[in-house]
Amino acid sequence: MKVSRPAAVRAVIDVPPDKSISHRALIFNAIADGAAVIEGILDSEDVRSTARCLAALGVPIEWPEGSSAARVTGQGLHGLFESDDVLDCGNSGTTMRLLLGLLAGHPLLSVLTGDASLRSRPMARVIQPLREMGAALMARKGDTLAPVVVKGGRLRGIRYASPVASAQVKSAILLAGLYAEGETAVTEPGRSRDHTERMLAAMGAPIEAEGAAVRIRPAERLAALSLRVPGDISSAAPWLVLAACHPDAEIVLRGVNVNPTRTGLLDILRAMGADLELLEERETGGEPVADIAVRSSSLRATTVSGELVPRAIDELPLVALAACFADGTTVVRDAAELRVKESDRVRTVVETLSRMGADIRELEDGFEVRGPVRLSGARLSGRGDHRIGMLAAIAGSLADGETTVSDDAVAVSYRSFWEHLAQAAPGGVAAR
Template sequence: MNNKVEKVTGGLNGTIKVPGDKSISHRAVMFGAIANGTTTIEGFLPGDDCLSTIDCFQKLGVQIEASGDKVKVDGKGWSGLVEPTEILDVGNSGTTTRLMLGILATRPFHSVVIGDASIAKRPMSRVTEPLRQMGATIDGRNNGDLTPLSIRGGHTSGIDFTSKVASAQVKSSILLAGLQSEGVTSVTEPHLSRDHTERMLQAFGVDVQREGLTVSVKGGQELTSQHIVVPGDISSAAFFLVAGAIVPSSRIVLENVGVNPTRTGIIDVLQQMGANLELMNERETNGEPVADLVISTSELQGCEIDGDIIPRLIDEIPVIAVLATQAQGKTVIRDAEELKVKETNRIDTVVSELKKLGAKIEATDDGMIIEGPVQLQGNTVNSHGDHRIGMAMAIAGCIANGNVTVENSGAIAVSYPNFFEHINNLK
């Protein structure tokens, strides 16, 4: 599937609601599945990744009804999960894979997890190794680093785990296993990663302790069903925040966006670059901070992006690179090695695709250097099956002279099924 994006001449103006937060949608289904009682979810993201989570938990014996952005999960507690008769297919979803492994590690049955060609290349030993330390039996290609993975869960014991990477998926997988393990399980990170798991577990009645960069849970805890309202995904909002800043004569209002401080690196970067950005109507839902974001055309300055902020904007770097092409001076992104093990090697892919549009951009070992401002030129680019690359290139198309054709744009449905419709609605 290909999509052609034309240069926007009259600005992007109006109000949109971006799809529900992908991270929170995944967790709402999973936690509802292991909770006691019926969990209802509003604002669910019905993208391919989150639908993979629903499919896997249905195969584990959980009754789940989904209609658009509304979902009902009939949880029967931890013991309500049963041995699947089919292979659990996670599709393209790393979150489904890694978090579900933490849940399966404690269940007294056998299961097999598989995904698509992209998942087959992504490193899983970052979760399978600590889960084995806890007592789970996990095997797979490359000694359990690559899918397909075979899991035989059972009696597990808590561990004190120090993670080499700041990864919400690693932290969440171990904590979920810890909830049904003997003793206390703690995870210490080099930087604070997304804390949606900790916030939502507390909403489901779990006692979660945090001290500095260490978070811990006691074993034997049960979850109680909840009504979850999923805020808009800031990673999806990021594309329109950048579009509003770089397309002339634009003003976009993004309603009901999650502004969890572990995710708002994109807001910090926009403010650091001098963007006209306001947060309005700030509030809290299910322990998650939410706001309406207003962005308008801005004069931007290049900046340096590195260190502790990187885990807070790792998914937004493809579109931040597009933003940087329109900023005055040099933008340097460092400490982003994690991009190499996303849906694609996002460092190389962002650089190669933006170069096709005439960007002055170079890859480094742990990031990229971008010179601006540059007038981008139309061309054919490719998402390489990566939803965030596809959307970033489409936003670049809004300011390029001539049309930008995004090949393999179907990948965008993973997180933002009505993305192109929203661009057209704002014209």
């Protein structure tokens, strides 16, 4: 796709539904009693991977192609069947890690795999605590890489201090805790997104959260939960940065999830001086929702570290782009987790923006960006990583000259991304 900077940016955008909530609504309702309708579910490759894996485990899911609603007929806590084939999680780490936690509590033999990217991502962080609970798991490369074989059974509750703030790790352990004897407790170094805690509580699970600690006890049953999935703030992020950095821009994003465990980017942009505001604040399915208005802004440098990082982990590549338009030196630290995403996002962010003339330096656990600079169009690859693909496209929409983006992979999480970019930046997007 070819991208260039438009004269002005104006748009009202309904961003795709939240991917994290879409995954969890499918998985949790699969083991609930009764049927649930998930409206506004994200129709992306990652979420479809979750649906296909659950169907292979015997869960009836009605979700026609192109539909924004899925009906899940829950099989109860102990109603899954052993799949007669390998469970293909595609590119989705959420699918694999949460299903490992779920299957740890079932007396079934399962093999989970995925694409080349997923097979290179770390699984030991989930395998280790599930083994401590009593599940049998095996994987490649010293039990670190998929494919992963899991044979579930009787589990015991544990108290686990996670070395990383990861909602996927936490959620896997909590799902296993639904089936474990006694109480299971997870403590993180920083509070990660809490969609699992909110949704399980709404379904009747005995779960309690306090700060960065969560406790769960075995459940007798979960009640099916119908809900409407709010907009994904990770999908709102490209538009927030585009509007804040473009000299003549105003974008309104409707119905976005503003759960405080996910809004690190909003706090970062506010610290940088961005002109943004929340409108029509409300609640949907236990999650806070708002419309977000953002306009052209004069940005200043900031430092991102500590507890702010897990609240903005998927948006940090775009923070690097915003830093190119900010006065001073922006530093992102404590973000080594970026290196084990779909790509090494520290390195790919630095390489991508460097090709456009950014003054950016790679750090062991993040990056340092000096601004402001004028970016120049370049030939860029998304490296098969949807976040890097969107970064490249937005950077091209802010740069001098023309940018060509290949291997963008944006359909993994945002199928209408290019359509929305063409809407927001008329004349700035051309087909390959």
